[in-house]
Amino acid sequence: MSPFRIVIAGGGIAGLTAAIALRGPNRHITVLEQSSLNKEIGALVSLQPNASKIIQSSWGLKNELHGAREMVDEGFRIYNTDGKLVNTIPLLARTIYGSERLLFHRRDLHDVLKEAAVSPNRKGEPAVLRVASRVVGCDAVAGIVALEDGERIEADLIIGADGIVLRKHVLDSEPCAMPTGHSAYRLMIPTKILEEKEPEFCAKINPRDPFTSMIVAHDCRLVMGPGRQGEVYGIVALVPDDQMNEDPHAKHSWVSKGDLEKMLKTFADFPTWVTEIFKHSPDLGLWQLRDLDPLTNWHHGRLILIGDAAHAMLPTQGQGASQAIEDSEALGAFFEGVTEAPSFHALTETLEKEQNIFQTRYARVSLIQAYSRQAAKPATDKGAKLVKMKPDEFMDYNCKYSGAKQWRLEQLAN
Ligand SMILES: Cc1cc2nc3c(=O)[nH]c(=O)nc-3n(C[C@H](O)[C@H](O)[C@H](O)COP(=O)(O)OP(=O)(O)OC[C@H]3O[C@@H](n4cnc5c(N)ncnc54)[C@H](O)[C@@H]3O)c2cc1C
Structure with a gap:
């Protein structure tokens, strides 16, 4: 029996989870990653209940996530720019959605996923992870992936x-x-540094409390929360380009540097007990956020796009990585039981025909992309302090999810 050969371009959250989901007997999985994978950026990432359920229950990685010093997020606390707590929204995620919202250091999560993809102790053959392997193109119909050094992989x-x-x-x-x-x-x-040097901040917001705290102005906001079981405190500061004192057209990515003085100028209206803490971050990354209108298609021939490649979205609901994980679960579900190389016809049917992967995923992800744009709208009226934002506005749609096949059945029944 010819093995089912699966080549995954990219070893980020989408690529590694696809390898985990697709592992099975007589399958050869290769993950091609351009970097050396030893420098995942120092930032926190949240997994929403729809994704944490997949990783814990479908893939059996509950203990491993726990070992990655996960934190269970217990809710949102929202402050105005006077530093006044104006709303607390408890997250009863386990009761309502069957799983928690989890916070991780990106590197810890990445390590768990990498280990599960390549471990000899899980079902099927371990995936082969090749680093420093940059993909430059492919022949989607013939099934050939081309690497920068000239190698071609079938x-x-x-x-x-x-x-x-x-x-x-x-x-x-x-x-x-x-x-x-x-x-x-x-x-x-x-x-520890916050506790030693910023007692005023810690008196108002305990940085070890498992809550997501937001301080919001009309269109700038700080989203803050603990990671590594309280060892670190992460901050994402969202700001409109036209109010930012940096050059929004400079080349920004995970690794580009921001300027503290310029950031402080932008957040001058925020309480000093919070802006004072910015200087303690060893790194200050600045990223110009980009997103995509839904693509018209995600697949051609033997190729399918997943994760940010298929549906990059704003981070305002923390659903980017979670949607990549849903994509991977869908691949695993729809290729379940395939133990030899599928014919071209069988493979493309699975990718594109009604009731299969693309049809199941597309409308849901496109709506979540749209919700993420809506969640970026101003949090208050201009010049006012009354906070209108509701961070849990779309949670039911996003988080009540039990895997691709179940979702498809529910859609057909409605
Ligand atoms: C400010 C901010 C905060 C965020 N917070 C959250 C959050 O809390 N929760 C959440 O769910 N999402 C969050 N996201 C979104 C999330 O980070 C992404 O959606 C997620 O990382 C997408 O995973 P991916 O694997 O598709 O892409 P990536 O993580 O970008 O991985 C792509 C991989 O492919 C590799 N690669 C690229 N080109 C090639 C090539 N030619 N050959 C080989 N390898 C290649 C890259 O090196 C990389 O390792 C946030 C995003 C932003 C901007």
């Missing part, structure tokens, strides 16, 4: 989890990720 199924490189093999014209008009600073501060 595949029955190609998964594009690499951001932008393979997109052009699916679409007639390549979409441009559009600046959204927002940028985000990312900071992470050791909690």
Whole structure:
């Protein structure tokens, strides 16, 4: 029996979870990652209940997540720019959605996923993870992936989890990720330092409390929470480009640096007990946020896009990584039981025909992309302090999810 050969471009959250979900007997899975994977950025990432349920229950990684020093988020606390707590929204996620909202250091989560993809102790053959392997193109119909060094790798199924490189093999014209008009600073501060040096901040917001705290103005906001079981405190500071004192057109990515003086100028209206803490972050990342209108298609021939490659979205609901994990679960579910190389016809049917992967995922993810844009709208009226934002506005739709096949059944029944 010929093995089912699966090549995944990109070893981020989407690529590694696809490898986990697709592991099975007689399957050869190769993950091609351009970087050396030893420098995942210092930032926190949240997994929403829809994704934590998949990782814990469907993939059996509950203990491993626990070992990655997860924190269970117990709710949102919202403050205005006078520093007044104006709303507390408890998150009864386990009761309502069957799983928790979990906070991680990105590196810890990435390590758990990498280990599960390549571990010899899980079902099927371990995936082979090749670092320093940059994909430059593919032949989606013939099933060939081309690497920068000239190597060509044959595949029955190609998964594009690499951001932008393979997109052009699916679409007639390549979409441009559009600046959204927002940028985000990312900071992470050791909690001990906050406790030693910033007692006023800690008296108002205990940085070890498992809550997401937000301080919101009309269109700037700080989203803050603990990670590594209280060892670090992460901050995402969202700001409209036109009110930012940095150059929004400079090349921004996870690794680009922000300027503390300029950030302080932008957040001058925020209480000093919070702006004082910014200087304690060893790194200050600045990222111009871009998102995509829903693509017209995610697949062609043997190739399917997943994760940010298929549906980059704003981080305002923390659903980007969670939607990548849902994509991977869908791949696992719809290829379940396939133990030899599928014919071209069988493979493309699974990717695109009604009741299969693309049809199941597309409408849901496109709506969550739209919700993420809506959640970026101003949090107060201009010049006013009354906070209108509701961070839990779309939670029911986003988080009541029990896997792709169940979702498909529910959609057909409605
Ligand atoms: C400010 C901010 C905060 C966020 N917070 C959250 C959050 O709390 N929760 C959440 O769910 N989401 C969050 N997100 C979104 C989330 O980070 C992404 O949606 C998620 O990382 C997407 O995973 P991915 O694997 O598709 O892409 P990536 O994580 O970008 O991984 C792509 C991988 O492909 C590799 N690659 C790229 N090109 C090639 C190539 N040519 N060949 C080989 N390899 C290649 C890259 O090196 C990388 O490792 C946030 C985003 C932002 C901007």
